[in-house]
Structure formats: C-alpha cells, structure tokens
Amino acid sequence: MKKLTIWLRDEARMTERRTPLLPEGAKELMAAGIDVVVEKSDKRIFKNALYENAGCTMAEPGAWEQAPTDAVILGLKELPAAPRALEHTHIYFAHAFKKQSGWQSLLTRFMRGGGSLLDIEYMKGDDGRRVAAFxxxxxxxxxxxxxxxxxxxxxxxxxxxxxxxxxxxxxxxxxxxxxxxxxxxxxxxxxxxxxxxxxxxxxxxxxxxxxxxxxxxxxxxxxxxxxxxxxxxxxxxxxxxxxxxxxxxxxxxxxxxxxxxxxxxxxxxxxxxxxxxxxxxxxxxxxxxxxxxxxxxxxxxxxxxxxxxxxxLPTEASIEFATMMLPYLKSLRDRAQDPVWVNCNASYQHACDTMTKSEVA
CATH class of the missing domain: 3.40.50.720 (NAD(P)-binding Rossmann-like Domain)
Known part of the structure; x- marks a missing residue:
C-alpha cells in the first residue's frame, strides 16, 4: 500500500495563525508511517524550524497545488480563489454544507477537479457529536x-x-x-x-x-x-x-x-x-x-x-484542537473504516447531491 501523505498548507487568510497539526503531532504521524509535508509560513504560531526539526518535508507556501493528487491537504480556513478545479482531498472548515454564500461555486471546483472535501465541522461520531472543534x-x-x-x-x-x-x-x-x-x-x-x-x-x-x-x-x-x-x-x-x-x-x-x-x-x-x-x-x-x-x-x-x-489565542487554541485532530489524522489511511471520516464524506456527498438536484430543478 502506498504511503499516505498529509500536506499542511499555509493559510491564505493573513490573520490566521492557528494550526491543526503541531510539530509533535507531525512526528507521531511520521512514526506511524505517514509522510508529512509542511508549507513554510510566516503566520503560523509554531515556527517553521520546529517542523523541520521534527523531520517534516518543507515546501513553499501554496505548493499544495502541485502536490501528488493522492496527498491529503490539511488546513483550517478558506482556500484561495484559484485553482478553478480542485483535485485533492482537502480537510478544513469550508462553511459550505448549509448553503452559505458561495457554496455552489466551491463545490463545483471540487466536482470539476475530482477532489473531495472533508469539512472539519462535519467530523462526527455515530452519536452525532463533533470530535474536533475550536x-x-x-x-x-x-x-x-x-x-x-x-x-x-x-x-x-x-x-x-x-x-x-x-x-x-x-x-x-x-x-x-x-x-x-x-x-x-x-x-x-x-x-x-x-x-x-x-x-x-x-x-x-x-x-x-x-x-x-x-x-x-x-x-x-x-x-x-x-x-x-x-x-x-x-x-x-x-x-x-x-x-x-x-x-x-x-x-x-x-x-x-x-x-x-x-x-x-x-x-x-x-x-x-x-x-x-x-x-x-x-x-x-x-x-x-x-x-x-x-x-x-x-x-x-x-x-x-x-x-x-x-x-x-493561537497557542492555546492550536494545542487543544490539534490534540483532538491527531487520532483522526492517524486513521486517514483507513478512513473507509473510520465512522468519523465515513460520516464526514457522507455530508460532502449529500451537499453535492443537493446542489445537483437544485440545478436540475
């Protein structure tokens, strides 16, 4: 089985300093057999050197666009307006599944590129409770x-x-x-x-x-x-x-x-x-x-x-949130077996179906 790559992107929003993955967490992922690529960031509250010292592969900001298509792109807030077609699996807070402003254009980008969206807001167990939140x-x-x-x-x-x-x-x-x-x-x-x-x-x-x-x-x-x-x-x-x-x-x-x-x-x-x-x-x-x-x-x-x-409060917020996220990043290799990722993907598919039906109607 090919190794999973988790690619931590630099945030497009200039005021976003949080991270969903700590250097210590990246080290745990690599020890579990997952490759970790981290884009350099001048904003992120944890410095680039900490990720580099942990053994992560470092990349330039925005390099995720050229990442292998099977890499999972991890972030927090909105993506930049380009590219028009999104071919990767992205994990972040997209705010699109409740028909918020711009939801159709965002989902169209994923459908056009063949990618998928695992919205952190919809990472829920079978009891319906969210497993990771700020x-x-x-x-x-x-x-x-x-x-x-x-x-x-x-x-x-x-x-x-x-x-x-x-x-x-x-x-x-x-x-x-x-x-x-x-x-x-x-x-x-x-x-x-x-x-x-x-x-x-x-x-x-x-x-x-x-x-x-x-x-x-x-x-x-x-x-x-x-x-x-x-x-x-x-x-x-x-x-x-x-x-x-x-x-x-x-x-x-x-x-x-x-x-x-x-x-x-x-x-x-x-x-x-x-x-x-x-x-x-x-x-x-x-x-x-x-x-x-x-x-x-x-x-x-x-x-x-x-x-x-x-x-x-980027330090406290990142530490708490990244700790909650880490077990599910580890389970991404077998996400078809993890109820949290299955439910998350089902929410994405439902949103796409809703958009398609509304366009037909």
Missing part, C-alpha cells in the same frame, strides 16, 4: 471582546478593540488586559445562549472569572424565546449551533431604545446561512473593526462577529 477558545475570546467593549462604553472612552485586534500572547495576558480596562465595582450581566456546548463553556469561564453574573440558556430556553429577557442583560454571547430554521433570537425590530442590552458577541457567526438566529448584520466583522452597530430600528447595540476568534 469551540472553547472561540467562546472564551468572543466573551472577552464583548467585555472589553462594554467597559469602554460604560466610561465613554474610544473602543479598545476597534483600534485593531492582535493575537494575545496567552490567556493570562488577556486576563490582565480585561482587568486593566475594567472599572472598579462595575460588573455587567451576561446571557450565554448555547451554554452547554464547548463555546458556551469557554464564554462562561472567562465571564465568571471577571465577576460577571451569567444567565445560561440551552435548547429548552430557546424553544419559545423570551426576548425581553435577552434585552434585559448587558451582554449577549451567542454560542448556539443551529442546523435548521428557527425564529430569530433577535431581529432589528426587537431592539428598543431603552433596552439594557449594549453588546452582542455572535460567536457562532453564520450570517450567510438561512439559519442565522441573529439577522442583525450581513457579513462577519473584521480584526480591524470588530465591533459595529447592529441593525436596529431603535437604539444602539454594538455587535461583534469575528469568524476566527480562536486565532486571537
């Missing part, structure tokens, strides 16, 4: 940004986060920053929706660490949404994972001038989906200006919707 640090960072924004609002000073985001050296450094911006005796209240998941637990941890009173909602509380209760908190942190059509948690006409709610952090950040429970914005916010005014008919609520929040 959720904890996404919730942690999303709540931290909301807290920083609220403290600046409270004293009427310019927004610290809207001066532009930069990755933090560590979670401890982030804690110090929040404490330095906080007013003595001033603590907001926060509502975390999706409190029982990974993102929700991350949000709750940092909020409670900084003395915030947290209300925790799960599925039961969102079956019949109490919007007055939402508007009665200072902060809303949305960590809900929505896979079907539901009434919005908040729409523009729900926001009133006298609402207590002043900051929303949409950690789930799915504005291009028909399932978006917070239709208050049309696109993710960016690192340059992470907080914008939410769409509303009355009042002002700042909204944060950064779609790669864990990149702001």
């Amino acid at each position: 959720g904890f640090w996404a919730g942690y960072m999303g709540a931290a940004l909301a807290l920083l924004q609220w403290h600046d609002q409270k004293v009427g000073r310019p927004s610290y986060i809207n001066e532009g985001l930069m990755p933090h050296e560590s979670a401890k450094a982030l804690d110090h920053l929040i404490s330095s911006r906080a007013m003595a005796g001033e603590k907001p209240t926060a509502l975390v929706i999706g409190a029982g998941g990974r993102s929700g637990s991350g949000a709750i941890k940092i909020l409670e660490r900084h003395g915030v009173e947290v209300t925790k909602w799960g599925r039961a509380e969102t079956k019949d949404v109490d919007r007055e209760a939402i508007l009665g908190h200072d902060l809303l942190i949305n960590c809900a994972y929505v896979t079907g059509q539901i009434p919005p948690f908040l729409a523009p006409h729900h926001i009133k001038a006298d609402s207590r709610l002043k900051v929303i952090s949409d950690v789930s950040c799915d504005p291009f989906s028909d399932y978006n429970p917070l239709p208050l914005y049309s696109a993710p916010t960016c690192w340059k200006t992470p907080a914008i005014a939410a769409k509303s008919h009355e009042g002002r609520v700042d909204l944060i919707a950064v779609d790669n929040l864990p990149s702001l």
